[in-house]
Amino acid sequence: MLSAVLILASSVRLAAAATAQGFAPASTGPLVQTVNYTSFSNSTLKDRPTCKGKAFNRIIQVWLENTDFATAASTEAFETLAKQGITLTNYNSVTHPSEPNYVSAIGGDFFGMHDDHMYHIPSNISTVVDLLEDKGVTWATYQESMPADEFYGFSYSAKNYIIPGSADYPFYVRKHNPLVIYDAISQDPKRVKRIRTFNDFANDAVNGTLPQWIFVTPNMVDDAHDTTIDFAASFLEYWLLPLLADPRVNDGETLIMVTFDESETFTEQNRVFAVLVGGAVPAKLHGTTDDTLYTHYSTLSTVQANWGLKSLGRGDTIPGLNNVFAWVAAKTGFRNVVLPPNEVPQFNLTGVAPGALTSDLFQPFAAPNLKARGAGGGPVLTRPGLNIHLTVASLPPPVSLTALNKTSPWQMSPRTTSGKAIIPCADALCA
Numbered sequence: 001m002l003s004a005v006l007i008l009a010s011s012v013r014l015a016a017a018a019t020a021q022g023f024a025p026a027s028t029g030p031l032v033q034t035v036n037y038t039s040f041s042n043s044t045l046k047d048r049p050t051c052k053g054k055a056f057n058r059i060i061q062v063w064l065e066n067t068d069f070a071t072a073a074s075t076e077a078f079e080t081l082a083k084q085g086i087t088l089t090n091y092n093s094v095t096h097p098s099e100p101n102y103v104s105a106i107g108g109d110f111f112g113m114h115d116d117h118m119y120h121i122p123s124n125i126s127t128v129v130d131l132l133e134d135k136g137v138t139w140a141t142y143q144e145s146m147p148a149d150e151f152y153g154f155s156y157s158a159k160n161y162i163i164p165g166s167a168d169y170p171f172y173v174r175k176h177n178p179l180v181i182y183d184a185i186s187q188d189p190k191r192v193k194r195i196r197t198f199n200d201f202a203n204d205a206v207n208g209t210l211p212q213w214i215f216v217t218p219n220m221v222d223d224a225h226d227t228t229i230d231f232a233a234s235f236l237e238y239w240l241l242p243l244l245a246d247p248r249v250n251d252g253e254t255l256i257m258v259t260f261d262e263s264e265t266f267t268e269q270n271r272v273f274a275v276l277v278g279g280a281v282p283a284k285l286h287g288t289t290d291d292t293l294y295t296h297y298s299t300l301s302t303v304q305a306n307w308g309l310k311s312l313g314r315g316d317t318i319p320g321l322n323n324v325f326a327w328v329a330a331k332t333g334f335r336n337v338v339l340p341p342n343e344v345p346q347f348n349l350t351g352v353a354p355g356a357l358t359s360d361l362f363q364p365f366a367a368p369n370l371k372a373r374g375a376g377g378g379p380v381l382t383r384p385g386l387n388i389h390l391t392v393a394s395l396p397p398p399v400s401l402t403a404l405n406k407t408s409p410w411q412m413s414p415r416t417t418s419g420k421a422i423i424p425c426a427d428a429l430c431a
Contacts, residue, residue, distance in 0.1 A: 021162055021163050022231070023221075023222075023227075023230075023234035023238070024161060024162050025235075025238045025239075026144070026145075026161055026198075026219075027202075029242065030238065030239045030240075030242055030243055031201075031202045031205050031206055031243075031246070031248075031249075032202060033199040033202050033203065034199065036158070036159065037144070037145060037147075037158075037197055037198055037199045038145075038147040038148065038156075038158050039147055039148045039197065039199065040199050041196075041199045041200045041202070041203035042149075043149075043193075043200075043203075044200075044204050044207045044209045045138070045140060045194070045204050045209040045210075045211060046209060047138035047209060047211050047212075048138075049136065049137065049138050049211075049212055050136035051135045051136045051137045051212075051307050051308075053253070053306045053307050054305070054306050054307075054308075054328075054331050054332050055255070055280060055305075055306050055327070055328040055331040055332065056253055056254065056255040056278075056280035056306060056328075057212060057253035057254070057280075058210070058211075058212045058214070058251075058253060058254040058255065058280075059214065059254075059255045059256075059257065059302075059303060059306075060214040060216060060249075060254065060255070060256045060278070061105075061214065061215050061216065061257050061259070061299060062216045062218070062240065062256065062257065062258045062259075063102070063176070063215070063216070063217055063218075063223070063259060063260065063261055064223045064224050064232050064258070064259070064260045064261070065098065065176075065223040065224045065225035065232075065261055065262075066098070066224065066225060066260070066261065066262060066263070066264050067224055067229050067232075067263065067264055067272065067273065068263045068264045068265050068268075068271075068272075069089075069263070069271045069272055069273050071229050071264070071273075072229060072260065072272075072273035073087070073273055075229050075230065075233050076233065077234070077236050077237050077241075078233065078236075078258075078273060078275065080241070081236070081240075081258060081275045081277055082275055082287065083286065083287050084244070084277045084286055084287075085276045085277035085278070085281050085285070085286060085287075086275065086276040086281060086285050086286075086289065086290050086325075086327065087273075087274070087275050087288070087289045087290070088259075088274040088275065088276065088289075088290050088292070088294055088325070089289050089290065089291045090271065090290075090291050090292060090293050090294060091259060091271065091272060091273075091274035091294040091295070091298070092269065092271050092293070092294065092295045092296075092347045093260070093261060093262040093263065093270040093272055093295070093296060093347055094110065094270070094295050094296050094315065094347055094349075095110055095114070095262075095270070095347065095348075095349040096114075096262055096266050096270065096348060096349060096350050097114075097115065097116055097262065098116055098175055098176065098225075098261045098262060099113060099115070099116045099117075099119075099175040099176075099181075100113040100114065100357075101261045101262050101296055102175065102176060102177075102178035102181075102261060103119075103121070103178050103181055104296050104297065105178060105215075105296040105297075105299055105300070106127050106128055106129075106178040106181075106182060106215075107121070107125060107126070107127045107128070107182065107312065107314065108297060108300055108312040108313075108314030108315045108316040108317075108368075109314040109315055109355075110355070110357070111355040111356045111357040111365065112352070112353050112354055112355015112356060112357045112358035112361065112363070113355065113357040113358065114350075114351070114352050114353065114358060116175045118154050118174060118175075119181055119357055120181060120182075120183050120186075121181055121182045121183060121184075121357070122183055122365065123182075123183040123184045123187060123188075123383065123385070124184075124365075124383045124384065124385035124386040125182065125183075125184060125365060125383065125386070126184070126312050126368070126381055126383045126386075127179075127182050127184055127185060127312070128300055128303065128312070129179070129182075129184070129185055129191065130184070130381050130383060131303075131304065131309040131310055131311070131312070131376075131381055132212075132213055132303075132307075132309070134309065134381060135307055135308065135310075137212050137213055137307050137309070138211035138212045138213070139194060139211050139212065139213040139214070140194040140195075140196055140200075140204075140210075140211045140214060140215075141177065141178075141179045141194065141195055141196065141214070141215040141216070141217070142196050142197065142198055142200060142201040142214065142215075142216050142217075143177050143195070143196070143197060143198070143217050144171070144172070144197075144216075144217060144219040144222060145158060145171035145197075145198070145219035145220075146172045146177065146195075146197050147172065147197075148197065149192075149193060149195060149196050149197060149200065150186075150192045150193060150195055151172075151180075151195070152174075152180060152186060153174065154173070154174050155170045155172060155173045155174060156170065156171070156172040157169055157170045157171070158171055162221060169220075169221075170220065171219040171221065172219060172220070173220060176217045176220075176223070176225075176261075177195070177217060178215070179194075179215065180195055184383060194211075201216075205243075205246075205248050205249050206248065208248060210248075210249065213303065218232070218235055218239075222235035222239075223235075236258070240256070240258070244256070244277065244278070250278050250279050251279055252279040252280065253279060253280050254278040254279050254280055255276060255278045255280040255281065256276070256277050256278035257274060257275070257277075257299070258273075258274070258275050258277070259272060259273065259274035259275075260272040260273060260274075263348070266350055267348065268348060269346065269347060269348055270347035270348045271347075274294070276325060281327070282327065285327060290325070290326050290327075292323050292325075292326050292336055293320060293321075293323055293338075293339060293344065294323055294325070295315070295321050295322075295323075295347065296315075297314075297315035297316045297318065297321050297322045298321075298322060298323050298324065298325065300312065300315075300316035300322070301316050301317075301322040301323070301324050301334075301374060301375035302324045302325045302328050302375070304316065304374045304375045304378075305324045305328055305329065305332040305334045305375035305376055306328055306332065307376065308376045308377060308378065309374070309376040309378060310374065310376060310378035310379055310380065310381040311372060311373065311374025311375070311376060311378065311379075311380050311381070312368055312374070312380065312381065313367075313368025313370060313372045313374075313380035313382075314368050314369075316374055316375075317369060317372035317373065317374045317380075319337040320337040320338070320339040320343070320344075321345070322375060323336040323337065324336060324375050329375075332375070334375045354398040359400070359401035359402050360400055360401075360402065361398035361399075361400070362398060362399050362400070362401045363395045363396065363397075363398050363399075364390060364395065364396075365390075366390055366391055366392045366395050367382070367386060367387060367388045367389070367390055367391050367392075368382065369392075370382070
C-alpha cells in the first residue's frame with residue numbers, strides 16, 4: 001500500500017514538472033519589486049538589534065523541496081555553492097511529508113503531524129521566535145508569491161508569469177510557511193507583520209533593515225516542488241548568487257544556509273543536501289565538507305549557541321540530534337555528540353506517530369522537558385497558559401478521534417478554511 005502511494009506521489013510530481021516551461025524570473029532582479037508578486041511592499045522593518053552573535057550576526061535559511069542529497073549535490077548551481085562554503089554531508093530532515101518538517105524547524109517537534117493539511121498550533125506552544133525575542137534578536141520570514149503580509153489562507157493562485165496566458169497558478173502554499181502555523185506568531189498583532197513577502201524582502205534589503213534571523217521559502221516552482229532540481233538551480237542563480245555579492249544582504253557576519261525540507265525517496269534515510277555559505281563562513285573552510293550528524297533541530301540549536309538563547313526543551317535539546325554546526329560549535333564551546341550507528345534514528349517516518357496534530361493517535365500537547373539544557377546554555381522557555389505538569393510521562397494513552405462522534409468537542413476546528421483542513425486539537429484540551 002505504501003509503495004503504491006509513493007509511486008503515485010512521484011508520478012504526480014513528475015507530471016507537473018513535465019508540463020512546466022523552463023525557469024523564468026519573477027522580477028528583473030532579486031531586489032527589484034514586481035507586480036508578479038501581487039502586492040508591493042508598503043513598509044520596512046525598523047529593527048534595532050541588541051544582541052551580537054558569537055559566530056554570525058545574521059542567518060538566512062533558504063528551504064527547497066523534495067530532493068535527494070545526490071541529486072542536488074551533482075547539480076551545477078549547488079556545486080558552485082559548495083565551493084563557496086561548507087557542505088553538510090549528513091544533514092537530515094526529521095520526517096515525511098513536507099509540513100511537519102517546516103513545523104519542526106520552528107518549534108522543535110512536529111507534534112504527530114503526518115500530512116500537509118491546514119493546522120494551527122495553540123498560542124501556548126513556544127517557538128524559536130520566543131527565544132529570539134527573549135534576547136533581542138530580530139527576525140522575519142519572507143514567502144515568495146504570498147499575496148500580502150499576514151496572509152493566513154491555505155494557498156493562493158496568481159497570474160502565471162512562467163507561462164503567460166495560462167490559468168492562474170497556485171504559487172503559494174501555507175504548508176511551506178511554518179511561522180503562520182503557530183498561533184503565538186500569526187495571532188499576535190505585532191509578530192504577524194513579520195510574515196512578509198518577497199517584495200518586502202527587496203524593500204527591507206534596499207533600506208538596510210533586514211533582520212538577524214530570516215526564513216525564506218521560494219514559491220512552488222522555484223523550490224522544485226512542482227518542477228525539477230534544475231529549475232530550482234536556475235532560481236538560485238537568479239536570486240541567491242547575486243545576493244552573495246551584495247553587502248546589503250551578505251556582509252561579513254552573515255550565514256546563509258540552503259537546504260531541503262525532505263528527501264524525494266521515502267524508503268531511504270531522510271538525508272538532504274545542505275550548504276553553509278555567506279560572509280560569516282571562514283574562508284579556510286570554503287569548499288570543505290562536514291560529516292557530523294545534523295537534523296532540522298540543528299538549525300535551532302546553532303542559533304541558540306550563537307546568541308546564547310534559551311531552548312524549547314524539545315528536539316532542539318536531544319543530544320546528537322541537536323548538534324551545532326561544527327565551526328559554530330568551535331566558536332561557542334558547544335560539544336557535539338557522536339551517536340553510535342545503531343542509535344541514529346530513522347528519519348524517513350511515513351506512518352502515524354502519537355501527537356496533538358493527528359486524529360489517528362491523538363494526545364494533548366505535552367509540556368517540554370523543563371530539565372533540558374540547550375546549546376545556548378540557558379533554561380527552557382515556556383509560554384503563558386501552558387500546563388507544565390502535563391508531561392510526556394503523564395499523557396493519557398493515544399485515542400483515535402476518527403472513531404468518536406463528529407460532534408465531539410475534541411474535534412473543534414475554529415480556523416478551518418479549506419476542505420482539506422483538519423485541526424484535531426481543541427485548545428481547551430491542549431497543554
